Amino acid sequence: MIIDLQKFIAAEQPFWNELEQVIARQEQDPYRRMSFDEIRRLHYLYQRASADLAKIDTYSAELSMRLYLESLVGRAYSFIYGAQQETVRFRPWQWFWRTFPQAFRRRWRAFALSLAVMLAGGVFGSAAIIIDPEAKAVLMPFEHLQMDPAERVAKEESGANEKRLGEGKTTFSAFLMTHNTRVSIFVLALGMTWGIGSVLLLFTNGVMLGAVVADYLRVGQSAFLVGWLLPHGAVEIPSILVAGQAGLLLAGALIGGVAAKPMGERLRAVVPDVVTLISGVALMLVWAGLVEAFFSQYHEPTIPYAAKIAFGSVELILLALFLRYSGRREIGLAVRRRLLGRWRKRQ
Numbered sequence: 001m002i003i004d005l006q007k008f009i010a011a012e013q014p015f016w017n018e019l020e021q022v023i024a025r026q027e028q029d030p031y032r033r034m035s036f037d038e039i040r041r042l043h044y045l046y047q048r049a050s051a052d053l054a055k056i057d058t059y060s061a062e063l064s065m066r067l068y069l070e071s072l073v074g075r076a077y078s079f080i081y082g083a084q085q086e087t088v089r090f091r092p093w094q095w096f097w098r099t100f101p102q103a104f105r106r107r108w109r110a111f112a113l114s115l116a117v118m119l120a121g122g123v124f125g126s127a128a129i130i131i132d133p134e135a136k137a138v139l140m141p142f143e144h145l146q147m148d149p150a151e152r153v154a155k156e157e158s159g160a161n162e163k164r165l166g167e168g169k170t171t172f173s174a175f176l177m178t179h180n181t182r183v184s185i186f187v188l189a190l191g192m193t194w195g196i197g198s199v200l201l202l203f204t205n206g207v208m209l210g211a212v213v214a215d216y217l218r219v220g221q222s223a224f225l226v227g228w229l230l231p232h233g234a235v236e237i238p239s240i241l242v243a244g245q246a247g248l249l250l251a252g253a254l255i256g257g258v259a260a261k262p263m264g265e266r267l268r269a270v271v272p273d274v275v276t277l278i279s280g281v282a283l284m285l286v287w288a289g290l291v292e293a294f295f296s297q298y299h300e301p302t303i304p305y306a307a308k309i310a311f312g313s314v315e316l317i318l319l320a321l322f323l324r325y326s327g328r329r330e331i332g333l334a335v336r337r338r339l340l341g342r343w344r345k346r347q
Contacts, residue, residue, distance in 0.1 A: 121206020
């Protein structure tokens with residue numbers, strides 16, 4: 001029983017204020033980790049405020065104070081005992097080196113399907129050009145690709161393209177980044193058509209790429225072709241394939257299987273990886289756009305084809321190693337910890 005209510009409130013108010021400050025500080029920065037002493041102090045303040053609420057609950061004249069304490073104790077209870085998922089601070093560097101390649105490997109079957117579709121389109125485009133060279137007017141929508149390959153090579157090696165780019169290299173680079181990113185997001189979005197749109201777009205891109213390759217190879221312009229496409233294509237083409245991977249992953253979640261889970265559950269399972277993959281694609285396309293604008297468009301004698309081919313080959317190898325091995329050590333450690341935990345439970 002409280003003999004002097006006002007004296008009681010004056011004595012306990014500092015503890016209530018301290019509890020409110022602790023909760024507010026954690027709500028403002030949910031990533032902050034509390035020390036053991038801070039956790040113990042929080043629990044003490046919560047217990048004290050709960051006891052004070054029980055004491056003051058019988059005083060109808062102090063309704064506002066009782067409502068304040070009820071709210072404070074409720075917030076503290078929710079914070080301490082609430083079933084919350086562990087909050088993890090987003091670390092861009094860690095996401096790029098671990099989360100992105102791990103998501104890629106986890107969904108490698110969708111990537112393999114995306115690659116198969118584009119390769120099928122490439123074979124079709126190559127065959128069409130070899131059988132009917134005039135078909136490139138239909139297969140290649142860009143004017144500079146419809147030129148005779150030998151004529152274009154002579155024009156490029158004369159430096160005409162370098163003069164055309166001039167001071168507009170930065171603008172051209174930005175255009176390439178935004179255009180390729182839009183195309184990649186479109187490939188992903190078409191996964192909503194149960195993958196039909198994604199497959200058609202991947203196949204179409206494969207047809208155009210195969211037609212270009214066959215057109216230049218058949219007239220002996222292999223050095224120009226590889227030196228032109230490889231520096232930026234070593235990253236740009238895999239980016240489109242990863243976008244297709246994300247689109248097909250989304251399509252798989254929509255279609256389901258024989259014993260499929262509810263659609264909402266399937267989508268929740270794949271959305272984190274879909275977002276991770278398309279975000280990684282955006283970063284890859286930034287690099288590809290820079291390389292295409294400032295390096296790929298310059299040919300002999302400005303930059304030897306051998307140097308460009310070597311640069312593109314190194315890019316491709318590093319990208320393959322990155323997607324294949326980056327973040328693998330962390331996966332191994334996690335698996336070992338999980339197995340060790342299971343072994344200890346059995347003991």
